Amino acid sequence: MVHLFLVLQRLMDVNYFGSVCATKAVVEGMKQRECGRIVFVSSQAGQLGVCGFSGYSASKYALRGLAESLQMEVIRTDLKNKYRDLQLMEVQIMYGLMAIS
DSSP states (O other): HHHHHHHHHOOOOIIIIIIHHHHHHHHHHHHHHHOOOEEEOOOOOGTOOOOHHHHHHHHHHHHHHHHHHHHHHHTSSOOEEEEEHHHHHHHHHHTTOOOOO
């Protein structure tokens, strides 16, 4: 049981708290400049639960919640917050359709 908890904690540390820390590091400067863009990269598991991947799915759902909440918090500024699905992004990059601005 301890091993399972450590695995789940590691998933949250990497997939969620890593994004929280990175966002916290840049968002104040973005607010001061009144411009910027934050892009969160996730996977289909952040859209719906995947059998056998409950810990992973939960960490990706948390990332989606972060992106949606942050968007509401910064809506008063010119900051843009994007939540991208990893599979979609991979397909777009693979076919050269994604322009990064």
